[in-house]
Amino acid sequence: MAQKQHIAIFTTASLPWMTGTAVNPLFRAAYLAQDSDRDITLVIPWLSLKDQALVYPNKITFSSLVEHEAYVYWWLKEKADVISGFKITFYPGKFSKEKRSILPVGDITETIPDEVADIAILEEPEHLTWYHHGRRWKTKFRKVIGVVHTNYLEYVKREKNGQIQAFLLKYVNSWVIQIYCHKVFINPSTTDVVCTTTAEALAMGKIVICANHPSNEFFRQFPNCHMYNTGNEFVQLTLRALVEEPLPLTDGLRHALSWEAATERFVEAAELNEAIQEKTPLSPKPLVQMSSDDWRKSVEEASAFLHNTVSGIEVARCAFGAIPETLQPDEQLCKELGLDFPEHKMLFRH
Incomplete structure (x- = not known):
């Protein structure tokens, strides 16, 4: 046992x-x-x-x-x-x-x-x-x-x-x-290391615009997440998001944002x-x-x-x-x- x-x-x-x-x-x-x-x-x-x-x-x-x-x-x-x-x-x-x-x-x-x-x-x-x-x-x-x-x-x-x-x-x-x-599990964001607001917005079915940065790599898999590299790209993506409708989340992506999935990833990483x-x-x-x-x-x-x-x-x-x-x-x-x-x-x- x-x-x-x-x-x-x-x-x-x-x-x-x-x-x-x-x-x-x-x-x-x-x-x-x-x-x-x-x-x-x-x-x-x-x-x-x-x-x-x-x-x-x-x-x-x-x-x-x-x-x-x-x-x-x-x-x-x-x-x-x-x-x-x-x-x-x-x-x-x-x-x-x-x-x-x-x-x-x-x-x-x-x-x-x-x-x-x-x-x-x-x-x-x-x-x-x-x-x-x-x-x-x-x-x-x-x-x-x-x-x-x-x-x-x-x-x-x-x-x-x-x-x-x-x-x-x-x-x-x-x-x-x-x-x-x-x-030392580190999310190397330049300002905030948790990114929970990004996860919450995606779970609510919103379009997210975030920096192309290692701290946001997990969110790349979500079709409603758009990443920018420059200030000009940020403006263009924002204007596009204002006229778009968010895509519905698949069951798999919805699970990826759950605490069950987060716990599974934690157990594996630890x-x-x-x-x-x-x-x-x-x-x-x-x-x-x-x-x-x-x-x-x-x-x-x-x-x-x-x-x-x-x-x-x-x-x-x-x-x-x-x-x-x-x-x-x-x-x-x-x-x-x-x-x-x-x-x-x-x-x-x-």
Whole structure:
């Protein structure tokens, strides 16, 4: 009998914040969980009330983990007619007003017990690992898959000294993703890396005009998708689209835009169906016996050690933009999450 896969999906946002990293991982969890051979846990940030008020719309707040969990399940059933077959676990988070982002607090790998730490999917891996201090993801989990959502470089370019910041951030992102992930799914758009609006428009039967760019290659198969290379082509295609009627989608193309098909492509790209191999600790080898792959792993280990050291220094963390005093959850977060304070070993789990 095949061993059951345990997949933990860590993400940087949660409903009711209607952002891509709240919605996309939620559907990924729901559709991966439809395979009975998989045990899926969605790991989302828990915010204290003052941060909830800054993030969640329509004055929605939650007084407990159970209340927040119930809302997520309710939304999935009522808004998308999808029955949840996965668990939800929370990690401590704080909202950064400067970055307009939720950042993890403490070592969030602790949310998953070692005995079921099989596969981790990091939605926005750079975001989740910029200030990570604790267990190395590749050591904790057998396989770590990163899914890049946000083009942070584009956002940073708009700030003061943006070009310099973007240059540095590009290399920091590549560094942390390399040392913490086995596989970095990237949609190399020049501005937005998700392209969900393109998929939504095609699914609604609309004509789409988009750039001839690697990020849009998937959409080339759709007859209602027209691609341009120059500004003049964009104008001509737009004028043509204004007098055309969209072609009806075939069943095959409609399926290609579904979450079922997206999940199938994800499973294939992530190689989730490959035979399960046990995690094996690295054993030191004499220098003369080290292959190029051994050298690469050694350099990676040293790089991860450097990051772990720097991320554990409060002054360095703050210098690189971390929220002050987020090496460990504060007393309020510990109380809300059911953690021991100040020293804790295990996070509350449902």
